Amino acid sequence: MKPVDMAAADINAEYLGVPRLSLMENAGRAVAEEIGNAVDGGRVAIFCGSGGNGGDGFVAARHLLNMGFDVEVQLLSHPERIGSEEALVNWKVLGAMQPHPGGFRVEVVRDSSEINPPDADVVVDAILGTGVRGSLREPSRSAIEIINRSDAFRVSVDIPSGLNPETGAVDDIAVSADLTVTFHRMKDGLKVADPAVTGEIVVRDIGIPPAAEIFMGPGDLMRIPSRSPGSHKGENGRVLIIGGSRQYSGAPAIAAKAALRAGADIVMVAAPESAARAIRSLSPDIIVRELDGSYIGMESLDEILELAEKSDSVLMGCGAGRETSTARTFLRVIGDLHEMEKPLILDADALRLMDYSDVSEYRELTVTPHMAEFRSFFKLKSMIFDDFRERVSAFQSVSSRIMGTVLLKGRIDMIFQGDRSRLNKTGCPGMTVGGTGDALAGLTAGLRSLGLSSFDSASLAAFINGMAGELAMERYGNGFTASDMLDMIPPVMDMGFYGF
The missing domain is CATH 3.40.50.10260 (YjeF N-terminal domain)
Structure with a gap:
């Protein structure tokens, strides 16, 4: 220990x-x-x-x-x-x-x-x-x-x-x-x-x-590294988010803001030009790189890889759409990032464009599916269990098909990597609003860029995201938005919030 x-x-x-x-x-x-x-x-x-x-x-x-x-x-x-x-x-x-x-x-x-x-x-x-x-x-x-x-x-x-x-x-x-x-x-x-x-x-x-080690809690915030007083811009995490499309610009923007709230110094979004302009207008804190076309395609491969090489973590999938050209590009990017041993988070559309066999050997990988995406990614039909322990055991067995970390979102979040597991109970019904999953993915990428392991960054992101949702619900009621949640991230990352 x-x-x-x-x-x-x-x-x-x-x-x-x-x-x-x-x-x-x-x-x-x-x-x-x-x-x-x-x-x-x-x-x-x-x-x-x-x-x-x-x-x-x-x-x-x-x-x-x-x-x-x-x-x-x-x-x-x-x-x-x-x-x-x-x-x-x-x-x-x-x-x-x-x-x-x-x-x-x-x-x-x-x-x-x-x-x-x-x-x-x-x-x-x-x-x-x-x-x-x-x-x-x-x-x-x-x-x-x-x-x-x-x-x-x-x-x-x-x-x-x-x-x-x-x-x-x-x-x-x-x-x-x-x-x-x-x-x-x-x-x-x-x-x-x-x-x-x-x-x-x-x-x-x-x-x-035993629950003190099974369930996430405020003590786990101690795992987040402290900043060196002499550090300079960019030394505390650089995140690249590859996402967005003609239809979707909000998802990568929310993820980017969450990554910044997690403590990353620099967050860049690489998005098709139609989405890039909208993302740039949403926040001056996000660096936006315009890619050619309405969707992410092979014509942007070299540019994406160049940006990824300079990043500490990469998040792919938020609002990317499900075009064939996007799937082909993502698979090429994943192959190169795997060789670099680059920390990678796959969320949303990226989980629909491929399956576990494409990334099974990628140890530095984190995937953040909800249940429907989990079934699609792991090629499952249906999994219905009456017993909670049986459910956790079965999901862990499925998750072990990849070497990376699985953050399965739900009423109780489940985080698995090999024989390791954590559960998270923070969150509230109001988090069914769109964008909360993008915030979770961005938090994961931001924490990962700080040097946390794939397992710890995913586990902490689930706890922080859920607590931010609870705080937003206290303040705004069920009508809160994912953007409201982002403002709650700093206080819930402070140990003093919990009285410690």
Whole structure:
């Protein structure tokens, strides 16, 4: 399990109604129980950082005291710098327990010189968790050195401090634990780390429900990469949308605006001249490239490929029509993009102009069908199921015919890639209005251009699009339009919207 997966599951659990304070309580109790299983009483020294890992240590201290241990807690930070609400709650609990008549002491360490070398039978490392990156700072670094010099039984909370939670590497120094108590699932770094660093690894359940990883939630927004402060125009995603026709100009325009709202720097639409003029008039933020003719055809192939080569992701199909010349052009474009390993999203008419056999080996592909398009694309007759689990299993089996990602739109969106799957429940009945699928495709292309995988970009796009629809319905009622939804995308991409 990657650190971002754990962080997302943690937030999604609270979104489902399981408070993170409860998860921290369960984690701290689990650490105390494992210590109780390993040693028979004695003195415990707990070194705590200012984040959630330290909060787990605060909880463990309370439970260890209840179990009869003498406990000393050293907070390696100013209390006002505790960055987790849940950790702060548990820090205040420890403060309320002072002064304590028994073997319980709490100290604040503001710099390395104030660290107390532990005189203990057990030393607990609750300094740095899986969300910490970068070089070690004081007093954490000195605390790790002191822990490693101790002859006590050494226990790390979730992951040994100083160990890279993704790679298992130690860049500087790390706690050499005798026991690591990790939570929910095994972390990727622990799987490959030196056993001399991790010691015995125990995985403990802390009450995160499976639904927190099955259903999309606000925690998954953490997967979206942050912009570098020194980045320049075009470095945060370039999207090319190939679509539009004499009859349809709105679809590619909506998709383009959604891609911009997703965070892409530059979005270009390559459309036949009749549609291009209309798209250009709809928004000055979209770069429009006019193609010859009323429909996309082979005469524009070289121009399309030149634009695609400079893009980070390509979306094809929105409003393109179903002309034979368009189908032939799309197949040629797909072949070349496959060779480039270019991220490609197929939507709408593109899914009617070809079938899965044309793209089965394209790993960087995402297709975004509704049920009728799904049946057409995969050459299915009818699929009727009474049981939801049976339906998900059957759709996943069908989707595995291609190596790319399938985002099957519906009342509950289903996202599949191989044996991976996610479900999304956001959305509302008002989203039956035209253009919401184009917005979803544009969101997918925009997120893909930021470097997200085909699976993550499709899953996140479904969640964001559905939440934008819900917000639009709250504001406008059932009469909202796809354009109204576009204005709702920025707030629903902000973690603060959900209270996190």
